[in-house]
Amino acid sequence: MTSRSADPSHTPDEIAEMLVHLGRAARGEDAAARLTPAQWTGLRFFARANRASRTPSAFASFHATTRGTASQTVKSLEQKGLLTRSRSDEDRRSVRFELTSHGRTMLRADPLRHLAHAIERLPDRQRAALSAALPAVATDLATMRGASAFGTCGDCRHFAGRDGGGYCACVAAELTPAEIGQLCANFAADTTHTTDPEETT
Known part of the structure; x- marks a missing residue:
């Protein structure tokens, strides 16, 4: 039987729990932040998504939530002046969102920046x-x-x-x-x- 000390690898369950822990730890300063975790996720998504994916429905899929919940998050970001909406050039019935200059500035205080720096040092x-x-x-x-x-x-x-x-x-x-x-x-x-x-x- 192989001893634990001789095998430094982790089981899938342990790795999964570690990923969940990292996610929680990276959001640790949200309590004092100006945005909720869902709002930060929305801001990051619309900053990184391509033109066709900057929609509430795409954000709902990405965030693994309902369309209604995603729309409320998007609306709150819009009200804070972090997102702006426009009609799609391909389909005038749909809307797309872009970060405002205020939204891009807000991302500089993203709670995930510490996790990103830790990864960068690997x-x-x-x-x-x-x-x-x-x-x-x-x-x-x-x-x-x-x-x-x-x-x-x-x-x-x-x-x-x-x-x-x-x-x-x-x-x-x-x-x-x-x-x-x-x-x-x-x-x-x-x-x-x-x-x-x-x-x-």
């Missing part, structure tokens, strides 16, 4: 492994729960890289370099390859 190899593992876990969890998965172009089967940008087959549109790193509600995980962190070292 050795390159560990950070690469974490970067490769978390999207795969998130996609698998969404699949098990029948929910929408979110991700970025580099891990999506609809994406084809091109010089100076890329192409999305899902929406049949050219993408700028800035758009490639944004969250997308039309994300479909590319299961034909996986990133091996050994290759990044």
Whole structure:
């Protein structure tokens, strides 16, 4: 029987609890913050989402909540002057949201910044492994729960890289370099390859 001290690995249950703990710890200063945890999540989402995903319904899917609850969060951010709405160019019946300058300033006080700094201090190899593992876990969890998965172009089967940008087959549109790193509600995980962190070292 292998002793615990000889095997430094953690069980899936322990890793899951650690992830939950990190999420709670990262929100620890929210009690004194000007936004609720849901409002911070909304602000981050609309800052990172691509044009087609900056909608209340996409935010509801991302936040794993009801459309009504998501709409209330979006409305509160709008009332605080952190978001502004506009009609979609493709569908005038739908609306999209953008961060205001006040919203971008508010993100500088994001409670997650300490967690981001801690991740930044990890050795390159560990950070690469974490970067490769978390999207795969998130996609698998969404699949098990029948929910929408979110991700970025580099891990999506609809994406084809091109010089100076890329192409999305899902929406049949050219993408700028800035758009490639944004969250997308039309994300479909590319299961034909996986990133091996050994290759990044």
